[in-house]
Amino acid sequence: MTRGASVEFAGVSKQYGLVTALRPTSLVIAQGEFFAFLGPSGSGKSTLLGTVAGFIPPSEGRVLIEGSDVTAMPPHRRNIGMVFQNYALFPYLTVAQNIAFPLRMRRLPRGEIARRVDRALEMVRLGDFGGRMPAQLSGGQQQRVALARAAVYDPPLLLMDEPLGALDKTLREEMQEELRQFHRVVGATILYVTHDQQEAAAMADRMAIMNHGAVEQAGPPRDLYARPENSFVARFLGEANVLRVVAADPVAAGRLHLRTEEGPALLACGSPPAGIACIRPEDIAIAEAPIERENCFRGRIVDIVHVAGSIRYSVAIAANCTLSVRVRSDRRTAVLPMDAAVHVGWDAQDALVLPS
Amino acid sequence: MAGIGRAAKPWTLGRGYLLLLPLPCGFLAVFFVWPLLRVVLRSVLDPRPNFSNYAKVLGAGPYAHILLYTIEIAALVTAICLLLAYPVAALTARMRGGALQVMTGLIVASLWTSAVIRSYAWLILFQRYGVVNQALIALGLAGAPVRILQTTTAVAIGMVHVLLPFMLLPLIATMRRIDPTLLRAGRILGAAPVRLFLRVYLPLSLPGVNAGVALVFITSLGFFITPSLLGGGRTTMAAMIIEEEADTYLDWPLASAIATILLALTVVIYLAYGRLARVEVTRSLR
Ligand SMILES: Nc1ncnc2c1ncn2[C@@H]1O[C@H](COP(=O)(O)OP(=O)(O)OP(=O)(O)O)[C@@H](O)[C@H]1O
Ligand SMILES: [Mg+2]
Numbered sequence: 001m002t003r004g005a006s007v008e009f010a011g012v013s014k015q016y017g018l019v020t021a022l023r024p025t026s027l028v029i030a031q032g033e034f035f036a037f038l039g040p041s042g043s044g045k046s047t048l049l050g051t052v053a054g055f056i057p058p059s060e061g062r063v064l065i066e067g068s069d070v071t072a073m074p075p076h077r078r079n080i081g082m083v084f085q086n087y088a089l090f091p092y093l094t095v096a097q098n099i100a101f102p103l104r105m106r107r108l109p110r111g112e113i114a115r116r117v118d119r120a121l122e123m124v125r126l127g128d129f130g131g132r133m134p135a136q137l138s139g140g141q142q143q144r145v146a147l148a149r150a151a152v153y154d155p156p157l158l159l160m161d162e163p164l165g166a167l168d169k170t171l172r173e174e175m176q177e178e179l180r181q182f183h184r185v186v187g188a189t190i191l192y193v194t195h196d197q198q199e200a201a202a203m204a205d206r207m208a209i210m211n212h213g214a215v216e217q218a219g220p221p222r223d224l225y226a227r228p229e230n231s232f233v234a235r236f237l238g239e240a241n242v243l244r245v246v247a248a249d250p251v252a253a254g255r256l257h258l259r260t261e262e263g264p265a266l267l268a269c270g271s272p273p274a275g276i277a278c279i280r281p282e283d284i285a286i287a288e289a290p291i292e293r294e295n296c297f298r299g300r301i302v303d304i305v306h307v308a309g310s311i312r313y314s315v316a317i318a319a320n321c322t323l324s325v326r327v328r329s330d331r332r333t334a335v336l337p338m339d340a341a342v343h344v345g346w347d348a349q350d351a352l353v354l355p356s
Numbered sequence: 357m358a359g360i361g362r363a364a365k366p367w368t369l370g371r372g373y374l375l376l377l378p379l380p381c382g383f384l385a386v387f388f389v390w391p392l393l394r395v396v397l398r399s400v401l402d403p404r405p406n407f408s409n410y411a412k413v414l415g416a417g418p419y420a421h422i423l424l425y426t427i428e429i430a431a432l433v434t435a436i437c438l439l440l441a442y443p444v445a446a447l448t449a450r451m452r453g454g455a456l457q458v459m460t461g462l463i464v465a466s467l468w469t470s471a472v473i474r475s476y477a478w479l480i481l482f483q484r485y486g487v488v489n490q491a492l493i494a495l496g497l498a499g500a501p502v503r504i505l506q507t508t509t510a511v512a513i514g515m516v517h518v519l520l521p522f523m524l525l526p527l528i529a530t531m532r533r534i535d536p537t538l539l540r541a542g543r544i545l546g547a548a549p550v551r552l553f554l555r556v557y558l559p560l561s562l563p564g565v566n567a568g569v570a571l572v573f574i575t576s577l578g579f580f581i582t583p584s585l586l587g588g589g590r591t592t593m594a595a596m597i598i599e600e601e602a603d604t605y606l607d608w609p610l611a612s613a614i615a616t617i618l619l620a621l622t623v624v625i626y627l628a629y630g631r632l633a634r635v636e637v638t639r640s641l642r
Contacts, residue, residue, distance in 0.1 A: 053540070054543075054544075055540055055544075074543070074548075075540070076543050076544070076546050076547055076548050078544070079546075080544055081544075082541070084537050084540070086535075086537060088535070088537040088540070090538060090541075090542075090556065090559075091560075092560070092562075101542075101545055101547075101555075102546050105546035105547050105551065105555075106546055149545070150545075153546075
């Protein structure tokens with residue numbers, strides 16, 4: 001098992017003329033960590049990964065691997081493994097030759113290369129496919145060859161830029177499981193780029209949410225979901241009902257009475273400054289009768305969507321305030337009818353108060 | 357509400373178009389296949405049905421030598437074109453936007469001037485007291501005017517000049533389609549610049565190399581204008597001797613035999629090269 005390498009971004013930024021691809025970013029990733037970068041398209045994820053690989057020289061700042069500055073080191077000397085979204089297998093080489101490529105570049109003896117290639121093929125369960133050309137493989141198989149090629153020289157650091165992006169949903173979930181297993185077995189540090197939040201949450205030890213070329217927040221997936229630091233993170237992870245606060249009055253220790261732009265006044269736990277209040281759809285209860293919660297509103301169901309395992313109601317509680325409410329459902333759950341007059345409610349502690 | 361309920365049908369080569377097929381086929385049959393056949397037939401039937409014309413070409417006399425020399429010059433021109441065009445194409449393929457347009461524009465524009473005019477231009481430059489000789493003397497590289505015209509050098513320079521675009525264009529087309537992530541993959545997997553070129557870029561550009569080489573080599577074999585203007589009198593290529601036999605000596609059967617042999621050689625070399633190139637790609641570059 002390889003020992004994973006630590007990675008540190010020290011004020012790394014990237015400008016393309018007037019375009020800022022990456023704002024100054026500082027981040028430390030521990031040895032052996034599975035770290036995901038999550039964010040919308042154009043948020044700078046690939047740019048950040050490119051600075052680690054050495055393809056993109058940062059405009060400012062330094063990149064450190066295992067504590068040593070690699071900012072000026074060319075990619076071929078960094079000893080990093082990388083898996084690309086379109087796999088980037090060499091089309092003129094067989095599967096075995098593709099996997100042997102990095103070993104040949106390292107001038108390993110023939111016998112050693114053959115042994116390692118066989119072992120790598122076994123690892124990704126493609127033992128019989130060594131002689132095939134990449135074009136003769138399915139997407140999932142090509143993906144596994146790319147993984148084998150990136151890992152065959154035991155790099156302490158692996159970069160993956162949307163490695164599962166081109167696969168269909170079922171295959172993607174299967175490969176997620178394989179990648180997690182792979183990480184446990186191999187022990188390398190993995191930097192993983194995706195814009196699929198479920199994928200990031202399922203696989204990563206920690207993740208960073210990126211937006212407009214900057215890291216908005218970093219931490220374990222659960223923490224980010226439970227304690228987002230701003231409205232972007234709150235909205236980006238899962239769903240959130242966001243209300244704009246126009247006035248916040250402390251009513252008791254750690255409790256605020258909020259008046260909102262949308263109309264409803266509510267009780268929430270938190271402290272000023274209060275810019276917005278977020279309530280997760282699954283934290284809101286819904287019933288025809290009034291609900292015994294600190295916040296309770298009357299409303300009308302304006303939309304119903306059935307998703308696997310749950311029902312999502314849209315409930316209008318004021319002229320321009322519609323809340324999204326999610327309840328778990330099974331075969332016996334009674335579905336409330338469209339246009340029904342209902343009550344929705346939640347406790348003060350269910351609302352997150354964020355500065356903006 | 358136009359178009360509702362009527363899904364746009366994808367364009368296909370309908371039956372109707374098949375009716376147009378006889379036209380080009382007929383044209384090719386009358387103006388290409390039939391004359392070609394007549395040339396071949398004449399080479400064996402005239403003056404008597406035997407292979408005497410071929411015996412003459414392949415026996416003593418200048419003909420076999422000229423055919424060999426033609427192949428040599430074609431190979432030389434192809435090699436020079438490839439060496440000159442490869443780096444230029446690689447740079448051009450990396451250009452974007454305006455620079456790329458200017459570059460391809462320049463290459464295509466060079467095709468607008470006919471080979472005759474361009475060869476005449478060289479004729480003037482290469483004269484005994486032409487610009488080139490004056491420059492050589494001024495630079496002290498030559499004491500007296502050197503003979504440039506009528507040499508292989510003059511013919512090769514003239515032909516490279518005319519044929520370079522035919523090497524450049526397929527190279528650029530192929531190189532532009534090279535996926536940059538494959539180069540990144542090569543680098544991160546440990547390939548230093550030289551090996552990255554040899555192990556990744558070169559094999560990916562080979563289809564373009566093959567197309568360009570085939571195009572330039574085959575065109576060179578039948579080149580007439582440029583070699584006759586720049587080499588005429590001393591340096592003779594196959595097309596020139598064919599013209600001479602037919603035009604000056606009115607020996608059409610012999611001219612037909614040489615033409616047939618040139619055609620056969622071209623086809624054989626083309627097929628052999630095609631096979632060689634395929635083997636190269638699949639074997640030695642692994
Ligand atoms: N070579 C370049 N020249 C100019 N702008 C660039 C260049 N490369 C990237 N950018 C810009 O930098 C920003 C960040 O790009 P980046 O590729 O890092 O995004 P990303 O998060 O990986 O997005 P995606 O999910 O679509 O891959 C984008 O706005 C992009 O347009
Ligand atoms: Mg990207």
